[in-house]
Amino acid sequence: MIRNLKYEPRVLMHTKPGKAHPLIQLVLTRKTTILLWLSVVFFFAPILNEVSAQRRFSRNYPATRNVRLQLLNRSGTVEVEGWDRPEISISAYLENPAANIAPQSLSGTIYIDLVKDNQGRNGVGNVNFVIKVPRLSIVDIETRMGNLSVTNINGGLVRAMISTEGDITLTNIGAGAVDAQNGIGDIFFDGEMRSGGHYRFTSIRGNINLRIPFNSSFRLVATAPSTRNISLGSFGNSNMNLLGNGRSVVGRFGNGSSTLTITNHRGSISFIRR
Amino acid sequence: MRVLMQNTLKRELRTKMNCGECQKKISVFLDNELDEITSATVRSHLALCAECAKVCEDFAAILESCRLEKPSEILPPNSQALWCRISNTIESEINPGPKSAEVQKSWFGRVWQVSFSQAGSAVLGIALISSLLTVVGIRNYIEPTAEDFTSRTDASQTTIEKVLSKVGLADTPQEARMRRFQEQRAAIEYWNNRVQQRRVQWDNKMRDAFDRNLNEIDQAVGEYTTILQQDPQDDLSGEMLDSALNEKMNLLRAFSDL
Numbered sequence: 394m395i396r397n398l399k400y401e402p403r404v405l406m407h408t409k410p411g412k413a414h415p416l417i418q419l420v421l422t423r424k425t426t427i428l429l430w431l432s433v434v435f436f437f438a439p440i441l442n443e444v445s446a447q448r449r450f451s452r453n454y455p456a457t458r459n460v461r462l463q464l465l466n467r468s469g470t471v472e473v474e475g476w477d478r479p480e481i482s483i484s485a486y487l488e489n490p491a492a493n494i495a496p497q498s499l500s501g502t503i504y505i506d507l508v509k510d511n512q513g514r515n516g517v518g519n520v521n522f523v524i525k526v527p528r529l530s531i532v533d534i535e536t537r538m539g540n541l542s543v544t545n546i547n548g549g550l551v552r553a554m555i556s557t558e559g560d561i562t563l564t565n566i567g568a569g570a571v572d573a574q575n576g577i578g579d580i581f582f583d584g585e586m587r588s589g590g591h592y593r594f595t596s597i598r599g600n601i602n603l604r605i606p607f608n609s610s611f612r613l614v615a616t617a618p619s620t621r622n623i624s625l626g627s628f629g630n631s632n633m634n635l636l637g638n639g640r641s642v643v644g645r646f647g648n649g650s651s652t653l654t655i656t657n658h659r660g661s662i663s664f665i666r667r
Numbered sequence: 668m669r670v671l672m673q674n675t676l677k678r679e680l681r682t683k684m685n686c687g688e689c690q691k692k693i694s695v696f697l698d699n700e701l702d703e704i705t706s707a708t709v710r711s712h713l714a715l716c717a718e719c720a721k722v723c724e725d726f727a728a729i730l731e732s733c734r735l736e737k738p739s740e741i742l743p744p745n746s747q748a749l750w751c752r753i754s755n756t757i758e759s760e761i762n763p764g765p766k767s768a769e770v771q772k773s774w775f776g777r778v779w780q781v782s783f784s785q786a787g788s789a790v791l792g793i794a795l796i797s798s799l800l801t802v803v804g805i806r807n808y809i810e811p812t813a814e815d816f817t818s819r820t821d822a823s824q825t826t827i828e829k830v831l832s833k834v835g836l837a838d839t840p841q842e843a844r845m846r847r848f849q850e851q852r853a854a855i856e857y858w859n860n861r862v863q864q865r866r867v868q869w870d871n872k873m874r875d876a877f878d879r880n881l882n883e884i885d886q887a888v889g890e891y892t893t894i895l896q897q898d899p900q901d902d903l904s905g906e907m908l909d910s911a912l913n914e915k916m917n918l919l920r921a922f923s924d925l
């Protein structure tokens with residue numbers, strides 16, 4: 394409603410009276426209404442701006458190529474994306490009651506700890522992050538609740554952990570180590586596995602889907618004891634062994650130069666060829 | 668004004684002993700082996716510093732759970748902590764970046780330091796042997812192989828492990844596993860108590876998510892326990908129960924300071 398009020402007078406102000414749309418001309422004749430609208434807009438506009446300023450937090454930090462981002466959120470979504478600039482850009486959208494947020498930059502690491510910053514507070518609204526980091530960054534993000542996504546990262550480590558519910562989506566990742574862990578929710582990994590790398594995916598319930606190139610090379614331990622739903626797709630071969638009546642698949646793909654450990658207590662595991 | 672004065676007072680008292688000094692003395696403090704003045708300084712620091720108080724609580728809980736067990740079962744007292752220590756080291760090798768202060772002061776890290784200093788030299792020898800056993804487990808973590816779920820069974824025990832377990836110096840794999848479950852359950856009980864105190868402060872959404880997830884983990888724990896009761900040799904369920912109990916502990920720990 395307020396949006397409409399704000400929008401329409403703007404249209405009017407930017408419209409030359411001679412070329413005005415018939416509808417606008419009709420409105421223009423009712424000058425009193427317009428004036429009333431305008432006064433309402435001018436009265437509320439500064440307040441609206443102030444509210445939205447409180448709800449949005451943004452900060453940039455200069456960063457080295459392999460900076461580390463360490464984030465602990467309480468609830469809300471976190472999106473981290475790699476870019477080609479030597480800086481970290483943090484935008485946070487704070488829902489009411491707005492959380493306290495105080496990032497710190499210490500010896501090559503950006504720390505954001507919303508649990509610590511809001512300890513002892515009774516209700517804290519969701520905080521939704523959009524963060525841009527250099528592609529070679531180490532990304533270590535954790536939340537108590539809410540989705541996590543990481544895109545275009547090729548650094549030493551990507552760690553994403555959700556204590557309870559939420560999906561983890563890791564897209565276009567070429568990190569040397571990946572550790573993704575959630576409670577109830579899906580995990581999707583789309584990326585490449587480096588030789589000598591360590592990859593670990595753990596969930597209590599949900600689907601774990603890995604999309605990796607066919608020339609990947611890994612030693613696998615995949616366990617889905619409850620569903621026994623482990624689908625290797627094109628990655629199934631004679632070096633893979635079923636253990637415990639199909640609760641676990643253990644084996645090697647390619648020359649086995651990286652390690653891949655997948656555990657899904659009450660959900661499924663599947664491989665997709667990239 | 669009063670708040671301001673209290674804060675100044677707190678800061679003054681706290682500066683008599685810094686957190687590092689305090690945490691170094693906590694184990695000796697818990698053993699009642701500090702002189703009176705130092706003991707009083709520690710006590711007043713703990714009264715004012717939430718962080719050190721938390722460390723102290725953690726220590727006390729662990730010591731308590733050790734005392735509950737028979738003396739022979741305390742040996743080696745720190746196998747689990749040692750495991751965590753080694754696994755931390757591995758993780759730090761994986762993570763080339765600097766570790767956060769929080770990680771370095773992890774719960775198990777503290778426990779390890781204390782338990783180790785408290786263990787006598789006789790225990791030390793056994794702890795070293797146990798660390799050898801532990802390394803077997805760690806190697807499996809880094810290099811998952813088909814032996815992953817069988818590495819702790821009788822068949823794959825090394826001769827030295829077999830000899831040690833014969834003379835009662837080391838556990839059989841089943842005993843080791845049972846002891847580990849006991850340790851995990853003690854830790855879970857400890858964190859659960861803290862969570863019960865905190866949960867009134869969470870909003871409904873947080874409480875519901877927590878409960879749903881805890882319930883899900885408990886169902887998994889139940890399934891593995893049932894299988895193990897029917898077939899104690901089912902190593903896969905043993906490994907999974909271990910993993911699920913760890914998940915439960917981590918969930919409780921994560922919510923204990925919300």
Ligand SMILES: [Zn+2]
Pocket residue numbers: 685686687689712716718719720
């Ligand atoms: Zn302190």
